[in-house]
Amino acid sequence: MDIARLNYSDPDFWPRLDRLTAWEGVSDAHVAGTVAQIIADLRARGDAALLELTNRYDRTAFAAAAELEIPAERLDAALCALPPAQRTALETAAARVRAYAERQKLDSWSYTEADGTLLGQQVTALDAVGLYVPGGKAAYPSSVLMNAIPAKVAGVRQLVMVVPTPDGEQNDLVLAAARLAGVDRVFAIGGAQAVAALAYGTASVPRVDKIVGPGNIWVATAKRAVYGQVGIDMIAGPSEILVICDGDTDADWIAMDLFSQAEHDEDAQPILISPDAAFLDRVAAAIERLLPTLARADIVRVSLASRAALIRVGDLAEAAEVANYIAPEHLELSVADPQALLPSIRHAGAIFLGRHTAEALGDYCAGPNHVLPTSRTARFSSPLGVYDFQKRSSLIFCSPDGAATLGRTASVLARGEGLSAHARSAEYRIPGFVPPEAAS
Known part of the structure; x- marks a missing residue:
């Protein structure tokens, strides 16, 4: 497996790292133009356009816009139909995400000065939020929990989920997660037309104040296009993992941690940094040996060949410097004393401390949100949280x-x-x- 090797001491290290981590946007002129046409069509014709576009792109046969809404009874049935182990896992993850989110709530506050002047801040929840969830064969119930639960904890009155159902295929795990998370309404729509429906509203789909949730290039482009009309969470780039290891963690563990993000898509970026050259070699060997055992080996192989890197540094201080430059979505500190290294880390979406803390735990059930800043935006932005569904008004008396x-x-x-x-x-x-x- 041909994976890029970089050395901090090389004179061309920083230019090479810059080229490796560069990510150029999420769209192109063709996509942007098509999305603009879809949005204009939906604004002009409402439900009629939404029905036509959904049947065309998702190969469905809905006869009326009313059929696009998935009834609450269907969500209940999906939850009841889950195998016991899946339902328990989903309920456990939901409870942990909710417990973490409860600690994030911002409260109103005020203080009174000596002359009786009162100053403060009133915190209120958004009225309506739209949640986009990929559908069809793709099953991302974890994304439902991570986006919906903080919104409900914040006090959002109406949470509307849209999920495409290509060829009419509905995913029980996704619908069950919506039921557990407290989603209020669910529509079987997707793509740019779903984003436009949420942003501008139709006779059937309520207009929302903010749209959150992952999607493909069409969804990301549409979210960017409607921003300002509504709020959005972020324009996410490919998934990233950066592991800093002192060389004493099992090489197979680290290889699989890198795989865990590389299997998302071919543009995902897995990077390992270590001061131990021999350890980098052991991980490279583990990658070669374990890669053929993966179900998504073809995707992982492209990611590793095009965007991965094994980086040698002189010490952990240099490792932290490189990590802060990259500002990764996920950062594993797989070292003997992660707490000692933590103060050196300024930019990361989520930080996983210690050898036993796999990034995959954060994706599903640890509790903190897995919706994280990518493409170096962790320099100025934060994970999705309850605060993203709250707004603040200043108080002056x-x-x-x-x-x-x-x-x-x-x-x-x-x-x-x-x-x-x-x-x-x-x-x-x-x-x-x-x-x-x-x-x-």
Whole structure:
């Protein structure tokens, strides 16, 4: 297996790393143009366009828009039909995600100054949120839990899920997860037309305030196109894993950790950093030996050949420096003392501490959200959480004394900016104040 090898001490290290980690957008002119046409069509014709586009792209035969909604009874039936082991696993994961999300809730607060002026912040939930879930043969119940549960914990009143059903195929795991997560309505629609329906609303599909959830290039392009009309979670790039290892973890474990993200798609990026050159060789050998045993070996092989790297550094401090530059979606600190290394890490979506903490646990059931920033955006953004479904309003109450005190300051600043109406608005509330206009 031909995997890129980089060495921190090489003079061309940083340019090579930059080329390796570069990711150019999620769309092209053809996709953007087609998505724009779909959005325009849906805005013009509503349910009629949604029905036509769904039947065309998903090879379905819905006769009326009302048939696009999957009834609550179907979600109940899907949950009841699960094998006991699957239902238990789903319920366990849901409970853990909910428990973690409960700790993220932002609360309103205020304080009162000596003159009676009150300042604060009121936190409220979004009214309506749309959740996009890939459908058909793809089964991502974990994505349903990770997106829906924080929204419901935040207090979102209406959570609308859209999931395509190519050839009419519905996935029981996905529908069962929607039932457990408290999704309010589910529609059998997907693609750019589903995003547009959520953003602008139709007679059948309610308009939402924010759209979250993963999707293909068409979905990502549509989310970007409707941003501003609604909020979105992020424009996600390919999945990433970066492992920092001191050389003492089982090489097979590390190889499989790298595989766990490489199997998502051919553009996924698995990277290993270690100061131990011999360990890098052992992991490379483990990759060669274990790769043929994978069900998705063809996908993994492309990912490894095109975007993977084994990076040698001088020590763990250099490893942290490289990790902060990459700002990975998932970062494993597979070292003897991960807590000691943790303060050196500034940029990562999720950090997995210690040799026994596989990134896959975070994907499904650890509790923290698996919707994470990719493509170096962890430098300035964070995992999806309850706070993404809440908004904040500032609170200001002025007592008569407070209005007089603040009014004098506001008057000086407003007149300095040449905004006399601002100044006079504040000055009117100052007893005995004579505006310059009246004095002259």
